[in-house]
Amino acid sequence: MRPGDVLSAARHYLRTHPEELSRVLRNAIGMRFGVPLASFRWLADQLADPEKVEDLEVGAVPPGLRMGATFDLMSTRVRAGAVLYIDRILLSGDEMRLELRLEDVSMIPVDTHKSQIAALLVTRSLDLSRPGDLVQHLPDMPDMIVDSHGNRVVLDLMRVPKLAEDPLVRHALGLMTALMTLDGVETEGDHLDLHFKPLPAGFVAAADAIGDHLVVPVLSRARSVMPKSLRGGMRRMLSLIAGSDQARV
Numbered sequence: 506m507r508p509g510d511v512l513s514a515a516r517h518y519l520r521t522h523p524e525e526l527s528r529v530l531r532n533a534i535g536m537r538f539g540v541p542l543a544s545f546r547w548l549a550d551q552l553a554d555p556e557k558v559e560d561l562e563v564g565a566v567p568p569g570l571r572m573g574a575t576f577d578l579m580s581t582r583v584r585a586g587a588v589l590y591i592d593r594i595l596l597s598g599d600e601m602r603l604e605l606r607l608e609d610v611s612m613i614p615v616d617t618h619k620s621q622i623a624a625l626l627v628t629r630s631l632d633l634s635r636p637g638d639l640v641q642h643l644p645d646m647p648d649m650i651v652d653s654h655g656n657r658v659v660l661d662l663m664r665v666p667k668l669a670e671d672p673l674v675r676h677a678l679g680l681m682t683a684l685m686t687l688d689g690v691e692t693e694g695d696h697l698d699l700h701f702k703p704l705p706a707g708f709v710a711a712a713d714a715i716g717d718h719l720v721v722p723v724l725s726r727a728r729s730v731m732p733k734s735l736r737g738g739m740r741r742m743l744s745l746i747a748g749s750d751q752a753r754v
Contacts, residue, residue, distance in 0.1 A: 514547055528696075536685075536703065539696040542570075562586065568691030569608070575615060579622045585612045587636070591690040592657075598679030598718065601662035607636050608656060676718040683714030 518541065519525055525541065532539050545563045553561060553574075562573035566588050573586030587610040595602035610633040614623040625631040632638075637653035640646065652659040663669050688702040704711050 510551070515544075518543060532698070536701045538699045538701070539693075540699070542692070542695050542697060545697070560584070565692035565695060565697075567693060570692055570697065571609075578612075579620060581614055581618060581620045581623045582616045583612050583622075583626065584615050587611070594687050594690065596678060596682045596687055598675045598682070599663065601668070601678070602651075603660045603662070605658045605660065606656055607658070610634065610636050610656075672722070676722055680714050680718040683711045683718075 522541070528539060542563050542565060546561065549561045549563060557576055559575045560573070562571065564571045569588045569590040571586065571588050573584065575582065575584045577583075578585075588608045590606040590608065591603060592606050593602075593604040612626055612631075612633055614626055622631075635655050637655050637657045640650065640653040640658055647664075649660050649662055649664040650658060651661045651664065668674050683704075683706060685701050685703050686705040687699060689700040691698055691700075
C-alpha cells in the first residue's frame, strides 16, 4: 500500500462526500475528530488477503464498532464477528493503554466440513462470551496484552519494543498528552469520533511538558553536535531552562 494510493482514495471519498468538510469544521469547534468508517473498510480491503478473508464488515453500533469477517480457522471456514467498545484510554509518555470490551462475539461454521473446531462451535462447547479468558490462556501472547478476563482485553502499546525504545515517540506522546488528551472514542453515524480534552493537567503541567519533551531534547541535540568550545554556554542555558539535573544530560 503506497502513500499515493491513500491520497487518491481520500480525494475520491471527499469528492463523493463533500459534507465531510463541514463536519470537520463542526467537530473542530467541539474538540472532536471524526474518522469515516469507510476508511477502515478500505484499509481492511487493502491489507486482507482476498483468498483467505472475505465479506469484511466494519459498522457502527453506537457507541461501539461492529466487526466481522469470513476466514479459515483450523481448516474450517467460519464467519466471526463482535462488537468492540473502547471503555477507557490512558495516554502519556510512559503508556498507551486501551481498555477494550467485546460483546456479541460469534463464530459460526459456514460449510458442512466436519472438524474439531466446528464441533466445538456447533455444540457451543466453546464459550465465546468471555473472549478475555480465552486470550489469557493462549500461549505466546504479545507483551502489549497486559490483562484479559471475561469480555475485556487491556492493551498497552508502549509494551511494543519499537515504540518503547524510541525516544521520539515518548517525547511526542508526553508533549501531546499534556497539551491535549484523548478523552473518549465512540461511533456516531458512519464515523468513529475521537473526543479530545485540552490542557488536562493545567497550564503549569503543559509548560513543564514543553520544557521536558521539546525544549530540552532540542537543546540537548544541538549541544551534542556543536563544538566543545560552545558547550559550556549551552550547559548553562540548559540549567536555566530545565534545572541542574537536566543540564547533566
